[in-house]
Amino acid sequence: xxxxxxxxxxxxxxxxxxxxxxxxGRLLASGDPHEIIGEVExxxxxxxxxxxxxxxxxxKRNDLxxxxxxFLSEKVNNIRSTxxxxxxxxxxxVHTVEEIDxxxxxxxxxxxxxxxxxxxxxxxxxxxxxKVHRTDRNVPGVLPFRVVPxxxxxxxxxxxxxxxxxxxxxxxxxxxxxxxxTREINVMYDDGTIVPTNVDVIGDANGKYIQTFTKYTxxxxxxxxxxxxxxxxxxxxxxxxxxxxxxxxxxxxxxDSADKGGGVEEVFNARMMTTLNMESSELKDSAxxxxxxxxxxxx
Numbered sequence: 544x545x546x547x548x549x550x551x552x553x554x555x556x557x558x559x560x561x562x563x564x565x566x567x568g569r570l571l572a573s574g575d576p577h578e579i580i581g582e583v584e585x586x587x588x589x590x591x592x593x594x595x596x597x598x599x600x601x602x603k604r605n606d607l608x609x610x611x612x613x614f615l616s617e618k619v620n621n622i623r624s625t626x627x628x629x630x631x632x633x634x635x636x637v638h639t640v641e642e643i644d645x646x647x648x649x650x651x652x653x654x655x656x657x658x659x660x661x662x663x664x665x666x667x668x669x670x671x672x673x674k675v676h677r678t679d680r681n682v683p684g685v686l687p688f689r690v691v692p693x694x695x696x697x698x699x700x701x702x703x704x705x706x707x708x709x710x711x712x713x714x715x716x717x718x719x720x721x722x723x724x725t726r727e728i729n730v731m732y733d734d735g736t737i738v739p740t741n742v743d744v745i746g747d748a749n750g751k752y753i754q755t756f757t758k759y760t761x762x763x764x765x766x767x768x769x770x771x772x773x774x775x776x777x778x779x780x781x782x783x784x785x786x787x788x789x790x791x792x793x794x795x796x797x798x799d800s801a802d803k804g805g806g807v808e809e810v811f812n813a814r815m816m817t818t819l820n821m822e823s824s825e826l827k828d829s830a831x832x833x834x835x836x837x838x839x840x841x842x
Contacts, residue, residue: 581605582756582838583787583819590830603819605788605837606675611816614653614791623647628680631659631813632792635718636709643812644793652793656810657706657721658761658835660768661685664786664820672785675818682786682818687716688763690770702803706790706810714774719790719810720767724760731755759789759837768826782826787835788818 587599613624627645632638663684665672673683688705691697693715697705706719730738732751739745763784772782790813797809824833 581607581789581817582840584834584836584838585821585824586834586836587824588830588832588834589825590828596830599824601821603821605817605819606677607817608675608679608788608815609677610680610814611789611791614814614816617650618653621647621650623650628814630792630811631681631718631790631815632707632809632811634680635707636711637707637809637813638811645812649793649812653791653812654793655726655759655789655791655816655839656794656813657719657790659685659707659719659788659790659815660688660763660784661786662783662823664818665823672820672822675820679815679818681815682788683820684786685718686768686784687718687771688720688767689717690714690774696799698803702799702807706808707813708797708799708809716771719813720761720763722759723762727758729756729758754840756838756840759835759839761835761837763826763833763835765829765832769829779827783823784826784833785823786818786820789816789837789839790814791816 581604583603583605585599585601585603587597589597609626610628613626613628617624623646630638630643630645633640633643659682661682661684663673664675664682689697691714693710693713696702696715697717704721705717706721707717709716709718731754732738733754734751738753768784769779769782772779790810792810792813794808795811797803797807800807800809825831826833
């Protein structure tokens with residue numbers, strides 16, 4: 544029988560392959576591996592002395608967590624795994640057990656819905672980026688994107704940008720953020736030209752390498768992160784982000800949707816798919832932003 548498997552080769556790559564076993568479980572054959580690579584472009588902008596804008600760009604590879612591997616396996620097979628970890632929305636107090644449907648019925652509705660960020664991915668110096676543990680269920684040092692007084696909660700389009708809303712005392716916390724731009728599935732040759740849909744008819748005489756990837760864009764903008772540090776530390780001096788990850792789950796009506804006039808979404812059965820730990824990006828001033836451009840490859 545054929546069994547799809549995953550194998551970790553290096554910290555930034557995961558391989559998917561097939562194996563053939565007999566009835567006794569003996570390995571008869573193993574197929575060629577194919578890499579799934581998550582590439583993250585990080586664009587950091589900040590306004591320094593004299594209003595000069597500082598821009599820093601880097602390309603990094605993120606790590607697929609075990610909850611991400613389970614998510615992919617469930618989607619491919621349209622079944623629910625028995626490996627059931629505690630959903631992030633349950634852990635954060637967004638939902639109760641009764642409100643989350645973890646049956647196979649919700650597998651088709653689950654997808655990558657946005658990002659979460661943290662400040663536990665790096666030490667105090669730039670060269671002490673921590674290793675990602677594949678068993679992690681969340682980004683290290685989880686940070687809320689927004690923290691606002693409950694009587695001045697987010698409204699309208701601003702409210703619908705965020706996920707994982709939970710009220711604690713006099714404040715409302717938002718731990719997830721949706722993507723800024725519409726997701727794109729791209730099929731390109733490695734020189735950047737588009738692969739025609741009739742490629743099977745016209746052929747590929749040049750033998751060019753074809754890459755397929757989904758592009759996701761999320762921005763930590765001027766309104767994010769700083770509120771939390773102002774409330775907890777009294778200033779934004781330690782307002783840092785050094786970890787980010789892709790968040791999965793299925794969308795449904797938020798608990799505050801009726802109060803907001805309806806149509807407000809929340810994520811259910813939230814699980815982290817990937818994590819990237821990186822050097823710290825400071826968000827001390829109101830002009831600082833971080834843009835994350837994910838390219839999830841199936842090549």
